Amino acid sequence: MLWLGVIYLGSLGALLITSLYTTDDYTGSVVKTVSLDNFKDLVTNPTFRAVTIRTLMIAIAVTVIDLVLALPFAFFMAKVASRRTRRILAVALVLPLWASYLVKAYCWRVIFDPVSGVMKQTLGFSPGFGITAAVVVLAYLWLPYMALPIYAGLEKLPDSLLDASGDLGAGAGRTFWSVVLPLLKPSILAGAIFTFSLSIGDYITVQIVGGKAQTIGNVIYRDFGSGNLPAAAALACVPILIMVVVLLAVRRTGALDNL
């Protein structure tokens, strides 16, 4: 507990302090004078705004894609499949989660490569490296994080509710919208927090398949690499702020207990 308290919160504190410092224009070293310049830059610089919006859009797209893919999969797993199939599907879903993140991103690099990629050679076209590729790969990477909580939520949902809805004359779609979805809301939100937060901070995938696209993560990494630690720290506050807003909004629904 102390570890988390001291190291983690301490680090976040240090991050905040660093974000207030500035760099010396000539030597490039960090000058420990407190100012809000970095934050002023964040708000006024149109590039930062574009990057933030792009990152948000990517994270939202990834979350929506994962939701669309995970819902039928988890539903089949929890309510249709036999015990044996369910076990196999569960393993199939968990296995890629343990396989290295980098290896998976690398697989997609091989597929999407605009010149020599496998997709180009077999299908004749490829989205190439860019935002589309980044969204697909991120959705691929985080799919289990969405599917597992939804599956857990569906497991808890009594079958009799579905039967009852059917007996009352509701079709499959109606049952889904009016019975399953509302009850699944906490699980979906839990999954969405994962996919959203994982996407928002990612820069590795974007570096591997994103081509020239820039996200918040990339810019932080770039500033960090060029020694402008204060700017990187200030920029890192943006995802923190976004996540705190999301978590506070979600907390009211009780989904945090499902994380």
Added chain:
Amino acid sequence: MLVSGPARVALKLATAAVLAFLYVPLAIIAVLSFSSSKTFAWPPPSYSLEWWRAAIHETGPRDAFVTSVKVGLAATLIALVLGALASYAVQRFKFFGRDTVSLLIVLPIALPGIVTGVALNSAFRQGGVTFGYFTLVVAHATFCIVVVFNNIVARLRRLAPNVDEASADLGADLFQTFRYVTFPLVRSALVAGGLLAFALSFDEIVVTTFTAGPGIETLPQWIFNNMFRPNQLPTVNVVAVIVIMLSIIPVYLAQRLSADPTGGLTADEDG
């Protein structure tokens, strides 16, 4: 049954499509690692074990692998001890700020890795700590604690609190209760949490980039550094396949350990 006719077929198709989405990329790399060609020629012109043989003799990936295992083990050990203590405290005792602690625990997993990385980096820098194995292990332990904590809290929540009381009534002291009652009951959660923590650490690259000292290269870092070098690609393919194969071990272990088909990853079952 529950789902009828066309809906059933549609669900089946969707499931099959998702499975294909999950596994086709991995399969492609596996096939390519046996290709005789140095590029991604598809389908491979012919198959050979050439790159496997070459990769096994390379020291780069092997050293990186050893580094990853060392860091993973150290971080997991720290996480197990601290995570277990923290979860026990949160679950068994009521104290000021308990709810805040629960939210605090969620933070490191809800916040992006790059934030954790930059934050830890600036903390180490301001504290004047030299970057090296020590900083790397501390950083890894920080996010490993979270998964251990989550696993154990979920288990403790499921246990009836009166087993502790029963043990005390039968004359056991606190230590005996822990040794003979609580510990055996949470053992599998501990193992599952430890496995997950190790896997997370083994796979981590973002926080690693920000907290490892110069000269330290973990396996993910090696893969990342070599991925953009066309000459190294055949070796990267082989290393990738080996890493994918390695991931079967923890899944198998997790399966053996728990009746839960997801291997404890949905530890919130009755949360």
